[in-house]
Amino acid sequence: xxxxxxxxxxxxxxxxxxxxxxxxxxxxxxxxxxxxxxxxxxxxxxxxxxxxxxxxxxxxxxxxxxxxxxxxxxxxxxxxxxxxxxxxxxxxxxxxxxxxxxxxxxxxxxxxxxxxxxxxxxxxxxxxxxxxxxxxxxxxxxxxxxxxxxxxxxxxxxxxxxxxxxxxxxxxxxxxxxxxxxxxxxxxxxxxxxxxxxxxxxxxxxxxxxxxxxxxxxxxxxxxxxxxxxxxxxxxxxxxxxxxxxxxxxxxxxxxxxxxxxxxxxxxxxxxxxxxxxxxxxxxxxxxxxxxxxxxxxxxxxxxxxxxxxxxxxxxxxxxxxxxxxxxxxxxxxxxxxxxxxxxxxxxxxxxxxxxxxxxxxxxxxxxxxxxxxxxxxxxxxxxxxxxxxxxxxxxxxxxxxxxxxxxxxxxxxxxxxxxxxxxxxxxxxxxxxxxxxxxxxxxxxxxx
Numbered sequence: 090x091x092x093x094x095x096x097x098x099x100x101x102x103x104x105x106x107x108x109x110x111x112x113x114x115x116x117x118x119x120x121x122x123x124x125x126x127x128x129x130x131x132x133x134x135x136x137x138x139x140x141x142x143x144x145x146x147x148x149x150x151x152x153x154x155x156x157x158x159x160x161x162x163x164x165x166x167x168x169x170x171x172x173x174x175x176x177x178x179x180x181x182x183x184x185x186x187x188x189x190x191x192x193x194x195x196x197x198x199x200x201x202x203x204x205x206x207x208x209x210x211x212x213x214x215x216x217x218x219x220x221x222x223x224x225x226x227x228x229x230x231x232x233x234x235x236x237x238x239x240x241x242x243x244x245x246x247x248x249x250x251x252x253x254x255x256x257x258x259x260x261x262x263x264x265x266x267x268x269x270x271x272x273x274x275x276x277x278x279x280x281x282x283x284x285x286x287x288x289x290x291x292x293x294x295x296x297x298x299x300x301x302x303x304x305x306x307x308x309x310x311x312x313x314x315x316x317x318x319x320x321x322x323x324x325x326x327x328x329x330x331x332x333x334x335x336x337x338x339x340x341x342x343x344x345x346x347x348x349x350x351x352x353x354x355x356x357x358x359x360x361x362x363x364x365x366x367x368x369x370x371x372x373x374x375x376x377x378x379x380x381x382x383x384x385x386x387x388x389x390x391x392x393x394x395x396x397x398x399x400x401x402x403x404x405x406x407x408x409x410x411x412x413x414x415x416x417x418x419x420x421x422x423x424x425x426x427x428x429x430x431x432x433x434x435x436x437x438x439x440x441x442x443x444x445x446x447x448x449x450x451x452x453x454x455x456x457x458x459x460x461x462x463x464x465x466x467x468x469x470x471x472x473x474x475x476x477x478x479x480x481x482x483x484x485x486x487x488x489x490x491x492x493x494x495x496x497x498x499x500x501x502x503x504x505x506x507x508x509x510x511x512x513x514x515x516x517x518x519x520x521x522x523x524x525x526x527x528x529x530x531x532x533x534x535x536x537x538x
Contacts, residue, residue: 198538199223199288205531209296210306219244220533223255223288235260235268241287245305254351255287255303255313267321273351276314277333277364278382279407279420290535293416293487295497298442298459299479301420304347307475309440309463310403310422311340311386313349314360327371331380333364342390342398345474358387362403376412381405387429390472399469400427416446416455426467436467453487465507477507494536501529 201220208214221243228236239256260270275283281301285292302308316337323330338350339358362384369377383404390398405422421441428434442459460480463470470476485499504526 197225201535270318290537293453295499300440300461328369336361360386378409418444436464438463497533
């Protein structure tokens, strides 16, 4: 630092010497008065230079004799240090979960509350019931790796809140034509099972058709599969061709309900199926989707000595007309089941529903009729708590309060057409106090967030 100060001082002195050397020439061309004034200024400048030089030497002496001492470091403040460490940890966590288009973990969800003279899913109860709290997570891991998780908190028939991981899928998206999913997913059949998920706000109707509902809500088909699912779409003509192929753990009847065997198969059975559909885009039939589907499965049962119960075979077809004004859905299923336990035999059953809705500016009125003709000599249906034949007619309306909440009302008439006996694990209709036919008046408040 001192050397840097000496350099400009010495340069200044050199300039003064040069100016002095040329002073006689200057004096010849100026008056005596001006020469004397210039001489005085020069003397003052020389004195300042001498004083500056002496000060510089003094500082150099102090610098050379002073011992080198390291700069003192203040003792760290423990509270401040902890705060800094917490901030760094927060930054590292944020960076670890940062998505390409968002930061953190994207969480969405649905919730609903229901009121009726019969419980929405367990008709032997009445009054108000808490529906479900559905948390829907879609974290994106890179450009091609996709994930989906759906965690639900819902109230069971015993009034207790249970937790169920309804869907957990990890996938790889090659392009629009192909995505491979691994995990627990909604079985790709029909339209409702993969388009209208657990969040009831998604559907215009207050509830699903009974036979096509989820396994613990009265449904008799395997609504979930644990395995591998390949799906995609390809533009074809004036529309789009869609396909689904899947295989997974064989279904199991446990406690009177179909179970998808999340932990794996105990007997090595496997399920396989496909769905093929075509969606019209543009023209007079814009919004029309038609398709066929089918699956085969070796179903086991926990209530019999020989767990192999039946070979379940299903084929079906569906059509959907979905526009800003209309929502029409028709689904039909045929079952061809073969006994694997006991006397050999083949059983045929059928189930279908048709729903028509009009999306008016003030609300969405709808009407639906559903029918299930299920062979009670078929062990697959006979061993299920909700496996009885029935028909139901319903009339309802949906009102949207805003973009994220709706109120729905429905009146329905249901008639069970099978007189089912009681078993050790499945109560009869008489035991639970459910009449063979009953009328329902239902209301539902559903939201999304």
